[in-house]
Amino acid sequence: MLWGLLVVNLIIFLSFTGSEQEHITCTQVNIEIDNQTSGNYFVDKEAVGHIITNHLHINSIVGAAVKDLNPYILENVLLGNPFIKKVKVYKDIAGSLNIQIVQKRPVARVFTDKLDYYIDEDGGKFTFCTSYTARVPVVNGYFFESMAYKDSMVTKEGKMVYNYLKAIDTSAYFKSMTEEIYINEEGDLTIVPKIGPNEIIFGDDKDLSDKLNKMYTFYSKVLNTVGYNHYKSINLKFRNEVVCK
Numbered sequence: 001m002l003w004g005l006l007v008v009n010l011i012i013f014l015s016f017t018g019s020e021q022e023h024i025t026c027t028q029v030n031i032e033i034d035n036q037t038s039g040n041y042f043v044d045k046e047a048v049g050h051i052i053t054n055h056l057h058i059n060s061i062v063g064a065a066v067k068d069l070n071p072y073i074l075e076n077v078l079l080g081n082p083f084i085k086k087v088k089v090y091k092d093i094a095g096s097l098n099i100q101i102v103q104k105r106p107v108a109r110v111f112t113d114k115l116d117y118y119i120d121e122d123g124g125k126f127t128f129c130t131s132y133t134a135r136v137p138v139v140n141g142y143f144f145e146s147m148a149y150k151d152s153m154v155t156k157e158g159k160m161v162y163n164y165l166k167a168i169d170t171s172a173y174f175k176s177m178t179e180e181i182y183i184n185e186e187g188d189l190t191i192v193p194k195i196g197p198n199e200i201i202f203g204d205d206k207d208l209s210d211k212l213n214k215m216y217t218f219y220s221k222v223l224n225t226v227g228y229n230h231y232k233s234i235n236l237k238f239r240n241e242v243v244c245k
Helices: 002-021 045-056 071-079 156-168 172-177 208-226
Strands: 028-033 084-091 096-103 106-111 116-120 125-127 138-141 178-183 189-193 199-203 233-235
Touching: 028 045, 045 071, 071 084, 071 096, 106 156, 116 156, 156 172, 156 178, 156 189, 156 208, 172 178, 172 208, 199 208
Parallel strands: 028 096, 106 138, 138 178, 199 233
Antiparallel strands: 084 096, 106 116, 116 125, 178 189, 189 199
């Protein structure tokens, strides 16, 4: 008897709540963007709001009918933005719309006469931003990986560059050292360091860990002694040796 009464009361409550939801308007919009953790500012709260209002053809989210704010649809609309990697949208019973944004994290920027886009941490590509420039290494030279394949790198040169970026991504030392990445005429992966020689030639992307270790050892053991500008280039292509000019 008691269980039956509880079920009846629950049904009445849910019916009442559903009826009330039909008339609730949005009272507040809470937007969280991972700027503080990612250090990137590709999108802001104003831009997120504009994306939603433009999609719904309304002037303001606050005051809109909560029933029209479908979290699943809004998530997919926001994911259409080239700078957003992940998004979570949910409503609460107080009439608030809550949005949590994770931006794409660039690890390099391809910048040539014909190309201008970012490479993200997953090897994907996304367009440059006119209002914000990320501080990441620049990729150029004989590099022809276009934006035609937006999901991942497909050319040999593109894969070499991305593999190098992955190899240094967890190292503050190597990331801070890498100013520019370019592919030379011979197809060699070449680095322009922020300090030291004009170029460091890696060749291909094989044994990157060993080559980076050789680079670190050479800087700490040799260049610290003779001076960072003593050599014009360092070639790490060859196993167990470093060739300098």
